[in-house]
Amino acid sequence: xxxxxxxxxDFKKITPKTIPLVEPxxxxxxxxxxxxxxxxxxxxxxxxxxxxxxxxxxxxxxxxSSSYQTAWETPWIHVAxxxxxxxxxxxxxxxxxxxxKGRIKDNGSKIVAFAGDGATADIxxxxxxxxxxxxxxxxxICLDNEAYMNTGIQRSSSTPFxxxxxxxxxxxxxxxxxxxxxxxxxxxxxxxIPYVATASPAWHVDLMNKVKxxxxxxxxxxxxxxxxxxxxxxxxxxxxxxxxxxxxxxxVFPLFEVIDGQFILTRDIKKPIPVEEYLxxxxxxxxxxxxxxxxxxxxxxxxWDRLLKLVQATNPEA
Amino acid sequence: MAGKAVLTGTHFMNGDEACCEGALxxxxxxxxxxxxxxxxxxxxxxxxxxxxxxxxxxxxxxxxASMAAILGxxxxxxxxxxxxxxxxxxxxxxxxxxxxxTETPCVVCNVQRAGPSTGLPTLVGQGDMMQARWGxxxxxxxxxxxxxxxxxxxxxTIKAFNLSEEFRLPxxxxxxxxxxxxxxxxxxxxxxxxVVKDRLKPTVPKESYLPYQPGPYGVAPxxxxxxxxxxxxxxxxxxxxxxxxxxxxxxxxMTTRLRDKIQNNLERILDYDTVMLDDAEVAVVAxxxxxxxxxxxxxxxxxRGLKVGLIKLNVVWPFPEQxxxxxxxxxxxMIMPEINLGQMVLELExxxxxxxxxELVAHPGGAIITPDRIIKAVQAALEEKx
Numbered sequence: 278x279x280x281x282x283x284x285x286x287d288f289k290k291i292t293p294k295t296i297p298l299v300e301p302x303x304x305x306x307x308x309x310x311x312x313x314x315x316x317x318x319x320x321x322x323x324x325x326x327x328x329x330x331x332x333x334x335x336x337x338x339x340x341x342s343s344s345y346q347t348a349w350e351t352p353w354i355h356v357a358x359x360x361x362x363x364x365x366x367x368x369x370x371x372x373x374x375x376x377x378k379g380r381i382k383d384n385g386s387k388i389v390a391f392a393g394d395g396a397t398a399d400i401x402x403x404x405x406x407x408x409x410x411x412x413x414x415x416x417x418i419c420l421d422n423e424a425y426m427n428t429g430i431q432r433s434s435s436t437p438f439x440x441x442x443x444x445x446x447x448x449x450x451x452x453x454x455x456x457x458x459x460x461x462x463x464x465x466x467x468x469x470i471p472y473v474a475t476a477s478p479a480w481h482v483d484l485m486n487k488v489k490x491x492x493x494x495x496x497x498x499x500x501x502x503x504x505x506x507x508x509x510x511x512x513x514x515x516x517x518x519x520x521x522x523x524x525x526x527x528x529v530f531p532l533f534e535v536i537d538g539q540f541i542l543t544r545d546i547k548k549p550i551p552v553e554e555y556l557x558x559x560x561x562x563x564x565x566x567x568x569x570x571x572x573x574x575x576x577x578x579x580x581w582d583r584l585l586k587l588v589q590a591t592n593p594e595a
Numbered sequence: 596m597a598g599k600a601v602l603t604g605t606h607f608m609n610g611d612e613a614c615c616e617g618a619l620x621x622x623x624x625x626x627x628x629x630x631x632x633x634x635x636x637x638x639x640x641x642x643x644x645x646x647x648x649x650x651x652x653x654x655x656x657x658x659x660a661s662m663a664a665i666l667g668x669x670x671x672x673x674x675x676x677x678x679x680x681x682x683x684x685x686x687x688x689x690x691x692x693x694x695x696x697t698e699t700p701c702v703v704c705n706v707q708r709a710g711p712s713t714g715l716p717t718l719v720g721q722g723d724m725m726q727a728r729w730g731x732x733x734x735x736x737x738x739x740x741x742x743x744x745x746x747x748x749x750x751x752t753i754k755a756f757n758l759s760e761e762f763r764l765p766x767x768x769x770x771x772x773x774x775x776x777x778x779x780x781x782x783x784x785x786x787x788x789x790v791v792k793d794r795l796k797p798t799v800p801k802e803s804y805l806p807y808q809p810g811p812y813g814v815a816p817x818x819x820x821x822x823x824x825x826x827x828x829x830x831x832x833x834x835x836x837x838x839x840x841x842x843x844x845x846x847x848x849m850t851t852r853l854r855d856k857i858q859n860n861l862e863r864i865l866d867y868d869t870v871m872l873d874d875a876e877v878a879v880v881a882x883x884x885x886x887x888x889x890x891x892x893x894x895x896x897x898x899r900g901l902k903v904g905l906i907k908l909n910v911v912w913p914f915p916e917q918x919x920x921x922x923x924x925x926x927x928x929m930i931m932p933e934i935n936l937g938q939m940v941l942e943l944e945x946x947x948x949x950x951x952x953x954e955l956v957a958h959p960g961g962a963i964i965t966p967d968r969i970i971k972a973v974q975a976a977l978e979e980k981x
Contacts, residue, residue, distance in 0.1 A: 308636070335713055337616060355713070357682060357712065357713065358682065359658075359686075382825060395630075398630070398658040399629075400656060400657035402656070427630050427818075428630040428631060428635045429630075429632075429635060431630040431638070431654065432654055434656065443635075443637055443639045444630070444638055444642040444654050445654075446643050450646070
């Protein structure tokens with residue numbers, strides 16, 4: 278198998294002028310006002326194109342896309358909560374066998390699994406790890422809205438520290454979510470797969486290019502997309518994109534790629550905004566005091582420094 | 596702290612919330628769960644309520660882990676519980692089997708929705724009745740209760756805990772979406788009027804304790820891990836010491852124990868209510884939300900002069916075999932409404948053994964069975980020539 282870097286040698290970047298006009302994920306869904314996740318999904322689908330075979334775990338995007346018949350213009354399989362990566366593995370392996378036997382033509386179909394943060398970091402982690410380890414040629418996209426929003430805002434292991442959810446209620450002792458967000462992109466990268474990336478819908482062209490790279494590269498690829506949820510985060514719907522921008526500018530959610538094990542910072546933050554500016558527009562963080570915010574700032578800075586060191590260590594030319 | 600565990604008074608709450616309150620009143624202090632419609636409200640309330648009474652709420656990464664965690668919690672000495680719905684219950688079944696094999700008291704609330712698979716997450720079903728009896732592999736007996744109202748969600752959750760403690764096994768609450776989500780009056784009695792049973796504790800010296808030696812009524816006393824008693828817990832077939840015995844003789848001994856502790860104590864476990872059954876020519880047999888429809892149907896049919904009565908199953912597993920065998924020759928027919936295409940009715944038919952006709956009033960899920968349909972079935976049964 279060729280390396281990711283080799284596969285990307287003739288990569289044609291999507292630019293604002295060449296954004297695909299196709300809409301594999303189309304109209305006719307019932308996402309909430311201002312949903313950042315459905316926007317991310319639509320952009321990702323555009324980047325993949327009409328030859329996508331989509332596998333969706335149970336979750337918001339599955340529910341909202343299939344209630345008025347369907348918003349999917351491509352083949353779509355809804356699976357149980359925990360097995361998007363396993364079903365995608367089967368689709369890939371099954372097609373590979375049929376192509377090898379000459380029963381079907383290799384028409385370049387791209388297998389893409391979509392799952393939320395709960396379906397990725399919690400219940401589906403085992404299936405995801407298995408699929409990445411086996412090396413199936415597919416792309417796994419985690420649309421991370423940082424809690425179980427479909428069932429009504431329960432915490433997941435991807436919920437950030439301090440966030441209020443219905444199962445992490447803040448009180449006299451509890452600060453809300455008491456644990457630090459699980460670092461899924463790093464877990465995916467630890468499987469030594471060819472391509473891992475993070476993306477935010479506030480940088481939509483960057484997001485689409487990362488998805489396009491992921492489906493271009495042979496072997497497994499993992500993309501983690503930050504997906505604002507105004508309903509669950511208790512912020513105004515019109516601030517979705519602004520939130521998706523601030524999370525990057527505050528270094529809370531760095532945008533990076535890991536290509537063949539090399540870390541690349543896709544957006545360096547020279548003049549970061551304080552995390553408080555990111556937190557204060559979302560009511561899920563409104564109970565946090567100055568000490569909590571200082572703690573978050575400290576850890577965010579430390580995580581950022583660690584990422585920079587990984588970039589320097591793996592990619593000295595950058 | 597203890598004062599907050601029993602919210603004595605009259606409340607207006609839904610069945611899921613009442614289930615949480617029933618658990619706390621029964622002494623539950625550990626809950627491990629995972630969000631799933633229509634059971635999420637149990638977990639949500641637990642996350643707020645348990646810390647108030649010194650308990651622990653943990654949200655797990657899935658239902659497999661939730662069920663495993665409450666087995667651990669129970670061996671740690673805490674009365675433990677989880678809640679879920681069909682898809683999650685399917686995932687829990689392996690560990691429910693482990694709990695049955697290791698005789699671990701705990702409670703699983705399954706707020707049933709329509710299936711198979713993801714099915715209708717927000718709409719009612721009663722399709723997990725047989726799964727609760729046979730879903731885990733192997734040879735075992737189970738206990739399951741079926742509440743028909745928020746009040747019964749409170750009462751039967753206490754009952755489920757008591758049965759689990761008394762007989763050392765996971766007990767399933769087979770609720771359903773309508774019972775879980777409906778808001779009704781729930782009366783919580785004073786704490787001293789609530790009967791709470793605790794597992795038998797060893798009375799023998801620590802050296803001579805045998806974790807699976809049947810005690811007074813066939814159930815072995817259970818020590819807590821860490822209390823200094825010898826403890827060897829395994830899902831392998833094991834003897835009275837808890838040691839694996841990889842032979843048929845140990846399997847016979849163990850499964851006999853699992854069966855006898857239930858089958859020899861039926862009078863302490865079985866629970867059903869009867870309504871106007873004395874002179875009834877037709878008996879409606881129902882459980883859960885379908886028992887509410889059945890009750891309405893029986894009362895309306897009586898007003899029209901039809902001789903019909905109701906048997907409401909509060910404990911669905913074990914099934915009251917003897918009772919139905921004796922009832923069968925006295926009635927013209929039995930009618931069972933259930934929100935599946937025929938599950939408990941199979942058990943009823945087996946038990947009745949042809950001594951009277953058994954009719955199913957079925958709905959595959961997504962809606963409750965209306966009383967009209969039951970009345971029609973009653974009329975049809977009464978018109979049948981013998």
